[in-house]
Amino acid sequence: MTKTLFTPIRIGDVTLQNRIAMAPMTRNRSPGAVPNDLNALYYGQRGTAGLVITEGVTPDAGGRGYIDIPGLYDAAQVAGWRKVAGAVHAKGGKVFVQLMHTGRISHPDFLDGGTPVAPSAVAARGDIFTKTGPKPMPVPRALDASEIPAVIATYGRAATLAVEAGLDGVEIHGANGYLPSQFLSTNANLRTDEWGGSVENRVRFLLGAVRAAAEAIGPGRVGVRVSPGSTFNDIADTDPEATLTAIANALRGQGLAYLHLVGGAYGYDAAGIARRIFDGPVILNGGYDAARSEADLAAGRADLIAFGSSFLANPDLPERLRTGAALNAPDATTFYGGDARGYTDYPTLAEVDAAAE
């Protein structure tokens, strides 16, 4: 096996020690929306990745959507992220923060009683977990066209703060049914102005967020994650292939750090479209092991592979992939919220060996 996974690669302005990325994963362990020492320990444990992509992080107080997720809009948060950056850098890894405005996937409980905003006043079906239990997601308030530039600008401000905190870049979360993905969709976006309707119009918000971040910190520190075809968070798109094609065309030629596809069976060759049209590094994700990673890297389908639940459960995942060692199994009951258990206490190989002696 050629082990391309373990060769360095340059993405945009950043050189990575290997082609293994930690996929973004919300863990709901930052009370007060401020990254803390436990969060820094968790990310630092996983810093042997080439690229750590953090959990979804709120770029603005108006974009909050889940319990105890961290933000990046004030000085305390910058100080918290500085600790995360230091912990990852100490292991040789680079770290991008995933900027996630949740849009309609929210509740007034997260917004001081305010109504979540979205492209259109269409509620997502389903409940959201709040501090007082699951509650139906409310009908969001449709953003007025005059308000949209200010929402887009929050991505630029958060990107500036990311670099101030010593982080290496940002990933714009355009996937999984959050605000940019709501704009991209044909069921959550019913607008008839320049932000809705044609695919070019539906891509405009995502592109605006990417440009705001790129203008703030340079395109080589900005990556983009999309999932066209995913129905997660009650999203639907009548022609996801056309949407991804439009996104890849809109993002090419800008010197961006990468395009990252969420894995999934979307019924078309999403990875092939990304590769053919986008002119920067491509990250693929979803159920990868070492053999499949090497095969996709060798075939030129991807430049990096992102690992989610396996990285969550294996702080030393790169070492285990390199040596073919067995993996710890992730415990889904401790994914979202809680303390060190199921977060920073998954053993490394060395710890497993020591326990066996």
Ligand SMILES: Cc1cc2nc3c(=O)[nH]c(=O)nc-3n(C[C@H](O)[C@H](O)[C@H](O)COP(=O)(O)O)c2cc1C
């Ligand atoms: C606990 C958990 C939290 C997640 N949170 C996020 C998130 O904040 N942002 C995001 O883009 N994807 C999120 N995902 C999706 C992962 O990034 C990834 O796409 C998914 O786990 C599939 O990859 P895997 O098969 O390697 O686990 C999350 C996944 C898990 C398991």
